[in-house]
Structures are given as structure tokens and as C-alpha cells.
Amino acid sequence: MVKVKHRYILVESAEELGEEVLKGRLNGELSRAIGDIDYHRVNPRLMKYGGKRFVLRCSLDGYGKLVVALSMVKELDGRKVAFYTIKSSGTMRALLS
Amino acid sequence: MKYYDLVFNSCRMDDGAAKRLGFERIFQINANSICMSSDKSRLIREVRDDAKAVAVTDFYIDRKLIAEMRERGTVLCIPFAQIISMRGEARSKALYRAGELLRYAAGSRIAVSFASFADSPLYMNSPTQLIELAKMLGAKEEAARESLGRVNMELGEFYGKGQA
Numbered sequence: 001m002v003k004v005k006h007r008y009i010l011v012e013s014a015e016e017l018g019e020e021v022l023k024g025r026l027n028g029e030l031s032r033a034i035g036d037i038d039y040h041r042v043n044p045r046l047m048k049y050g051g052k053r054f055v056l057r058c059s060l061d062g063y064g065k066l067v068v069a070l071s072m073v074k075e076l077d078g079r080k081v082a083f084y085t086i087k088s089s090g091t092m093r094a095l096l097s
Numbered sequence: 098m099k100y101y102d103l104v105f106n107s108c109r110m111d112d113g114a115a116k117r118l119g120f121e122r123i124f125q126i127n128a129n130s131i132c133m134s135s136d137k138s139r140l141i142r143e144v145r146d147d148a149k150a151v152a153v154t155d156f157y158i159d160r161k162l163i164a165e166m167r168e169r170g171t172v173l174c175i176p177f178a179q180i181i182s183m184r185g186e187a188r189s190k191a192l193y194r195a196g197e198l199l200r201y202a203a204g205s206r207i208a209v210s211f212a213s214f215a216d217s218p219l220y221m222n223s224p225t226q227l228i229e230l231a232k233m234l235g236a237k238e239e240a241a242r243e244s245l246g247r248v249n250m251e252l253g254e255f256y257g258k259g260q261a
Contacts, residue, residue, distance in 0.1 A: 012117070014219060067229040071222050072181050072188070082219040084118055085226050 005060040007088055008095045011070060012053050014082040019049040025077050033069035034062075042066050047092065055095065063088065098242055100224040101249035103174075103212040103257065110218055118223045124253030128216070131174060131256065137162050144171050149255050150210060152176050156194035158201050167205045172248060175199065176214035177222060177230055196234040203240070210252055211236070211244045 023046055031039045042062030048055040058066045070083040089095035099121035104110070105128045115123040132143040135155035143151055144165045151166070152174035153159070166173060175198075180191050202209055211231045215221045222230070224245055231241035 064229045064232060067226055068233050071177075071226045071230060074182070074219065080219055082221070084221070084223045086117075086119065086223060088225065 005090070006057050007060050007063040007090065008047065008092050009056045009058065009063070009066065009070075009085055010053060010087040010095055011056055012084045012086050014052075014084075015079075016052050017076060017079070017081065019046075019054075021077050022046055022049065022054060026073070029073045029076060030066070030069050033072045034065050038062070038065060042069075048096075053086070055092065060090075098246055099250075100227075100242075100245040101212075101253050102221070102224075102227070102245075103210070103214055103249055103253055104221060105214065105216045107216045108218060108221065110221075114218070114221075118221070120224060122250075122253065123221075124249075124257035126253070126257035131214075131252075133174070133176065133214075141165055144169055150174050150252055152214070153198060154179065156191060156198045158198050163202060163205050163207065166202075166207050170208070172208045172210050172252060173198075173202045174210045174212065174214065174252075175231075175234070177211065177227065178213050178215040178220035180230075181222075182220055192234065199234050199236060203236070208248050209236070209240070209244055210248045211241060212249055212252075 030044055034042055042058050042065050044056050044058045044066055047057045067085050070085055073083060087095060102120050102123045104123055104125055106125050131150050132148055133152040133154050134140055137159040140151050141162050148171060150172035175195055183191055211227050213221045227245055228241045
């Protein structure tokens, strides 16, 4: 079986949003930015949450689209937000070290 | 490689924002220092008055303007804050036109600056995001990195004051 390659992205938000808000709303906004066709190819998923910083996982091929989509999400749950892509890596360990 | 960003004076950043995002410095410039307009005759006048950089805010190609910029070595600025602040079809059109303008400018050998030009921290981006946005418009990765490095540094030192 072919191993699917992922990319882990460390993201910082302009203010703390809460894990429930991110889990519930972020994927909807990303889907709007990326589009229905490519959203599941990108397959973003919240892996770790730590206040203003959190880690998203996506497919390796969808990395560029996800980074651009994160810049385009400016509103979440009625609040003005901004997401900054700080770092990315092929493994969570390397990302957080 | 060191990266630089350009934002307006009205963009209030907290201390250490540049380092946290991954920039060597973020230059704050006066909103009136770089001519940002959709009026092509005004832009041509600015270029002829030896402006170092201009931005075409509607992203429509004007061959005469591009020719003047090529002759005088004027930098073309692509303000990403303006694009990402739009929504829906307007943003989609802006992305398409910006890509066409970039392709034409690159073919004319004009230096391009990819920067936030944000007036609020909400419209700033990290270097990774600016590079990916530039690639989405059709720029090559090396060209995008050079723009964020050398080109932005030159513009920042010419126009603004920096925050490290």
C-alpha cells in the first residue's frame, strides 16, 4: 500500500480562538477558500492545539493551496481573524522541535 | 535567506512581530509614498518623475505604463492585502488579473515586489504565505524569494523605517 505523504503546518492566529471554534468552523472556511473540488485532496485536519498556535496536517500536494487558503480566511465565527503560517515539516516531531 | 515585508504606517504591530512571522525586518512606509492607483495616466506621470515603485490597484495591463517602467527600472508592487481582503468573485477576478499583470511584467523584465502593504495586522502574511501567494499568481519560487529578499529590502530602505 502506498503511504500517503503529509505536511504538518504550524499556524499562529492573531488572537486565541478556542479549540472548539477551530474544529467546528475552520474547515468550513477553508472549504470555501479552496473549493469543493480540491478540499478533500488537501484534506486539512487540526492535529494539535495550543492557544494562539496550532498544527494542521494536510496532504503534501495540497500544501500550497492550504497556505494560501489560510491567508484568505479573515472571518471565523463572526470574529475578524488572521492566520500566519510559521513553519512546515514532514513530521510533527521536526515541526515542534 | 532573509525576508522583508512592507506595511503602511497605520499597521500597528506588537514588538517582535517581524521575528515571530519569520521576517528579518518589516518596513513601515507612508501610505502616500508609493503611488497606488488605477489611473494609468497618473501612474505614467509618477514613473516619468522617477518614482522607485508603483502599484496598479485594478491589476489591468497597460502596455505604455509597462514600457515606461521597463525603461526607467521602476518596480511593480503587488499589494497582497488588497487581494486577500476581497471576497468571492471580486477576489477571483483580482487574482486572475494580478496573475496576467505579473506574467506581462515578468516578460518585460520588470522587477516585482510581493509584499503585504497591509494597513492592519489582520492583513499581514508570513514569508511562506507570500511566497505561496506569488506562486499561485504564476511566479517562480526563486523569483518570489528574491522579491521578498532583495527587492523588498531596497524598497524598504528607500521608503520606510523598519521594525526588526
